[in-house]
Amino acid sequence: MDLSNFPVMTKAKTGASLLSLSLDRDGGETLQAQLLMQLRRLILHGGLTPGSKLPSSRTLAAELSVSRVTVAAVIDQLISEGYLEGRARSGVFVEAELPDLAPRSATDPLGPAELDETFQPVPPRPFDVSAPDMGEFPFRQWSRHHDAVWRYPDAELLQRPDPFGWHPLRRAIAEHLAQWRGLRCGADQIIITSGLGEAISILAETLFAPGDAVMTENPGYGAMNRALRRNGLQAVPVVVDDQGFDIRRGQHTVPEAKGVIVTPSRHYPLGVTMPLSRRLELIDWAKQNDGYVIEDDFDSEYRYQGQPLPAMMNLSNDDRVIYVGSFSKVVFSALRLGFVVVPRSLIARFREGVGDVDPQASVMVQPVMARFMESGDFATHIRRMRRMYGKRHSALVTALERYAGDLLEVDNIPSGMHLVVRPSLELASRLSDAEISKRVGRRGVNLMPLSGFFEGPETARGLVLGFAGFDERALEDAARVLADCLRA
Secondary structure, three states: OOOOOOOOOOHHHHHHHHHOOOOOOOOOOOHHHHHHHHHHHHHHOOOOOOOOEOOOHHHHHHHHOOOHHHHHHHHHHHHHOOOEEEEOOOEEEEOOOOOOOOOOOOOOOOOOHHHHHOOOOOOOOOOOOOOOOHHHOOHHHHHHHHHHHHHOOOHHHHOOOOOOOOHHHHHHHHHHHHHHHOOOOOHHHEEEEOOHHHHHHHHHHHHOOOOOEEEEEEOOOHHHHHHHHHOOOEEEEEEOEOOEOOHHHHHHHOOOOOEEEEOOOOOOOOOOOOOHHHHHHHHHHHHHOOOEEEEEOOOOOOEOOOOOOOOHHHHOOOOOEEEEEEOOOOOOHHHOOEEEEOOHHHHHHHHHHHOOOOOOOOOOOHHHHHHHHHOOHHHHHHHHHHHHHHHHHHHHHHHHHHHHOOOEEEEOOOEOOEEEEEEOHHHHHHOOHHHHHHHHHOOOOOOEEHHHHOOOOOOOOOEEEEOOOOOHHHHHHHHHHHHHHHHO
16 A cells, blocks of 8 residues: 555554455445444544545555445545545545544454444424425435436446546536526536535635635635635635625725635525625726635525526626535535536636545535436426425514514525524613523524624624424424523
């Protein structure tokens, strides 16, 4: 096994641990299940130290005499579970911040097998934010597409993948964006990613220099700021207003910035839409300052009045807007599939930036997702969920007005998977949004305080309520509990 690229401090230990892997081809479990269990236990019990680098999937596959598809699927699973972390142009590493490791058995240096079952997923509860209704996902159709792909897989799927991703999926995404977002692009402009973390890594490597300042929205998505800093960039949150991000305020805050990441179609978490005038100002700023605008297309499919808005990338004739999307809200988050759309003039630059890196997006699900989209099942699913989520949105607004209309003001924006409510002056004088969150949590209802989305001092308070994953009855019951807690 080639371990020449391992960090010096961990090379010997990591190499020795991986040499201990042994797969039984006559055993009752699949090779993939065996490899997953053994790698997970090595990480849990220190055989693979936090921060150490794994060999490439090609090297591991050759060492274990298994297909690269098997190794890639295991690595994808461990990344989704938080044991591993993929880094653009660097490879795959053991997560540096692992939970406390369980004690080892005196007779089994790896510990008892029961430790593999310690993780128990917690089912979503109202009003968990961004929880889709998985009971309505068309798993039968998905399984049919999966079987069709992997019963007799295309030979190209078993070879070294294109760093930009499976071409039929990229083509299907381009067609979807043209139909739903009015974004005209080709498959050659699309890069498949494993989600936000990899997208930020690719952008940091390709567009920015180490230490560059990138403006983000405040309040906003905290993981975005962490991903930027993890990739050597300065994340500078800029307070937004009721029209979203204002580049004039951003210039005043950090005039040397080289980039900005915005959610113009639906701000997260406020839900407001950025007007055309501000979009054009952003693009003009990028052109004048040799900067880039990253358009994070959050929740754009779920708009309950009218059609989804055209993408901001359509407005830029100077190749200054990069479009980032994900399937986590319209399919399911465990899929770990996202994409980046780059201007045609930057394709070669991005090819150079990602060409030497093992792709992190699973090769197991990309062709399945492609067939799911090409068949029309994906569009049918989105239309059905839009109707359902729209009814749930209306049901929650009605329930809040009925039970707590004197205490809460609803930001009734007909889109997305959550809504924001503001406390009355009387309520705000008695309870903070964080205190309200704790109160209802003790009654079995989850909600997020708006103040928790700010980095630094908050300029607004409120409650962020997810509604998409819960039926009308559950939403009404939860609204009643919320009202009871507010009056207690």
